[in-house]
Amino acid sequence: MPVQITADSNPLRHESDRRLNRIAGPSGLVIFGVTGDLSRKKLMPAVYDLANRGLLPPGFALVGFARRDWEDQDFMEVVHESVRKYARTEFREEVWEQLAQGIRFVPGEFGDDAAFQQLKETIEELDADRGTMGNHAFYLSIPPKAFPEVTEQLRRSGLAEQKEGQWRRVVIEKPFGSNLRTARELNAVVESVFPADSVFRIDHYLGKETVQNILALRFANQLYEPLWNANYVDHVQITMAEDIGVGGRAGYYDGIGAARDVIQNHILQLLALTAMEEPIAFDAAALRAEKEKVLGAVSLPEDLGSATARGQYAGGWQGGERVPGFLDEEGMDPQSTTETFAAMRLDINTRRWSGVPFYLRTGKRLGRRVTEIAVVFKRAPQHLFADSQTSELGQNALVIRVQPDEGVTIRFGSKVPGAGMQVRDVTMDFGYGHAFTEASPEAYERLILDVLLGDPPLFPRHEEVELSWKILDPIEEFWAAQDGPLEQYAPGSWGPSSADALIERDGRSWRRP
């Protein structure tokens, strides 16, 4: 008897078969803002890499939409060039040939009804010629202020319409608003057109791979979880530092600042992943429930003045290069009070974390590009050792390096070889890149594949976004009430002295990442 086949049971997919990757079903990806940097350096190469790994459907289509006077052919050239230059995997002519057959371009402005009509026709044509079967994802690689217009156009032209047996999804990038109010507005706009589970929010700094790495480290091991609480942990430091300035994004950055740009989404997500309880399942809903609980339990210190710090980078020499100060950047308001460095202390008053401060910091033009979570443990009782013997022993620490060189470092004390008893800090290091070289896919590959497969995203839903704004809004309001100018810090340093004062007040110091 032939085996029954249904939408949920495919006899060729067996639970014990771990070799088969899931290939996305017939579908197309429509990119708005296809001329941007992100699109050229990340999205298009990621699409090729997926194709090269055999994870895209044979009938895949890639449609570009932008204000350019291009034909399909011109766009194909652009994609070809960006694939040759930025793709992670080797270039194979036969893969490219196959991908190129599905590349289309639609010229137009976001306000142009006719252009969206043409987009609709292009997509319908692809459904027939390429077999995309009415499944399309819209990637909005555009400034948030254009979201309302584009989503409205998608609704008006019927492109966003969800039909039986087909899907339409939308991908939006951070920032998700600039405070609680605008975040809600933005959300209302997008969710008025697309249902909540068709909206994919993306923080490319925090790919699914990183999230899952942290989850595996914490919950697959017996080693860490018993220590992961206020009994053993002294404090946690989360750092995301960039060594570059705002560059050409001065206009965008002014009025946003480091806290809104990075802390609201990225660092608070890392905090949630570090501090949350074990979820009951790995699915998006269970994970969100835990993250929301811990974000809801975050409390702000009473005196925001002494528990937060901010600053702007000054001009000067950084690593052999002369760089302008933030206020001297081209197109920047010289009176701007937008911070390029932000640090703060947050507390989580749960049973697990009561009394363990979380210090967060982020900034531009800092010492080097690094994102890490450092869990610093309490000092062991030193009854056995004289002070002089452990003068070089610090606190034990477990450092999760998010990027670059993703991995984990453990710092602990060890005896210095020799006749005397001297204890000094040493490190044990694990790198994903060393233990499993090269296999880790790019964040965007995972992301695009998840969107095409309709895998419920691990990306934050709007409840989480709102919770993080609730944490940040009072601080932003407090800062807005202060007068400028802001404290300046030297480029290539680790931030203003007020940031050091913030942590030293508690008798601690920042780790040098």
Next chain:
Amino acid sequence: MIVDLPDTTISAVSKTLVTLREDGGAVALGRVLTLVIVSSDGEEEEAIEAANDASREHPMRVIVVCRVDASSADPRLDAEIRVGGDAGASEVIILRAHGDAASNEESLVTGLLLPDAPVVAWWPSKPPQDVANSPIGAIAQRRITDSSTDEDPEAALLRLAEHYKPGDTDFAWTRLTLWRAQLAAVLDQPPYEQVTAVSVSGASDSPSTILLATWLQLALDVPVEHELTTGRSGIGGIHGVTLTRASGEISLERPESTIASLQQPNQPTHDIALPRRTLRDCLAEELRRLDPDVLFGEVMTRGLPQFLAQTTPVKGRSGE
């Protein structure tokens, strides 16, 4: 760097490895597995090259055991260590055992295995009769063979099936993965109709074709027609698969060596890049999972006897 150690012992090799590590920094840290390649003299370089390539994904220690001139009156062990640029992200230890020095194979490698890390054994050709119970096979978690290198691949498959133990795997199965993924993806999509008939065609010397047919029969529970297409201008491996459903036929054909075409009712014809997989690809895929491949075990122990019992291959269009 290549270090030659003529007429040596395993302890001396082991000592040299430690010295190399101290001199050259942390060369040997972070290795995740030991790969033992059991090879005959002269064919080891191809295997080493594939292993070096695959080591970019899985940093490992590679031990190549090579039996030279079994009847040599001058038994001795020559070793060669390759690290750094000469070994990809791995370190390669080549052991050439002359004459009786090759006895007790297990003792040749035991002293060089990474502590507490999995061992994978690979016979690029001519595996022992009972792979899992051979000296090297017994210490390995995964045992890789390649039935396509045998003069009679079908007989080789049967031999492997007869002695199958969890942990065994064969490259003929690995070469199928991309085909299987495409076929599974087709059935993921509507219309969700039963597959009523299947036919598979491939070169007569391709064990992958037999395994593909076996797998389809096992999974779909329908008779599978197996067509041997011999002598088609040097193109080996699988040539095509046809699944028949009420709404029509789905066919995945690979007339050329790298591009396959997928035809489905009411759908445009699609080209799919489906090249024959390289040794490196196959090895990297095998090393990705180190637990037994349960499905492969099913196919070998349950599917294969059943398939061969009821099918006599149709000799198809013979070539020019």
